[in-house]
Amino acid sequence: MNIIQRHVEIYSFYNIPIQVPHPCVFALVKILVSNRRKGAFAYKAEKDREMAFSIFEYLQEARPKILKDCKTIEVDFSLKLQKEILTITTKYYLELLPVIQQIFPKV
Numbered sequence: 462m463n464i465i466q467r468h469v470e471i472y473s474f475y476n477i478p479i480q481v482p483h484p485c486v487f488a489l490v491k492i493l494v495s496n497r498r499k500g501a502f503a504y505k506a507e508k509d510r511e512m513a514f515s516i517f518e519y520l521q522e523a524r525p526k527i528l529k530d531c532k533t534i535e536v537d538f539s540l541k542l543q544k545e546i547l548t549i550t551t552k553y554y555l556e557l558l559p560v561i562q563q564i565f566p567k568v
Contacts, residue, residue, distance in 0.1 A: 464486055469481060483531075484516050484520060485531035489513070489546055492550065493542060495513070510554070514553075517561075543565040547565065
């Protein structure tokens with residue numbers, strides 16, 4: 462997804478620049494991917510959701526500033542994708558719904 466490429470952070474590792482996706486974008490895309498896994502790959506959907514929701518739990522507890530910055534990515538997710546993420550969160554991890562609603566307040 463282009464969304465990941467538009468939201469990267471650059472770190473230096475032994476003077477080698479490394480681009481990694483923004484944690485919120487990575488987690489949101491994992492939620493979307495989990496909903497698209499079919500057939501032989503369906504078993505990975507649960508792992509995708511677990512990873513995504515774990516990232517949001519961590520950010521909520523340990524890195525709230527990063528979580529606040531997530532609000533800026535709303536424009537890169539269509540209304541349809543935002544609704545899909547909210548639906549998946551409601552179905553599988555209701556406790557994190559307020560966090561997702563902060564990122565996508567217009568849905």
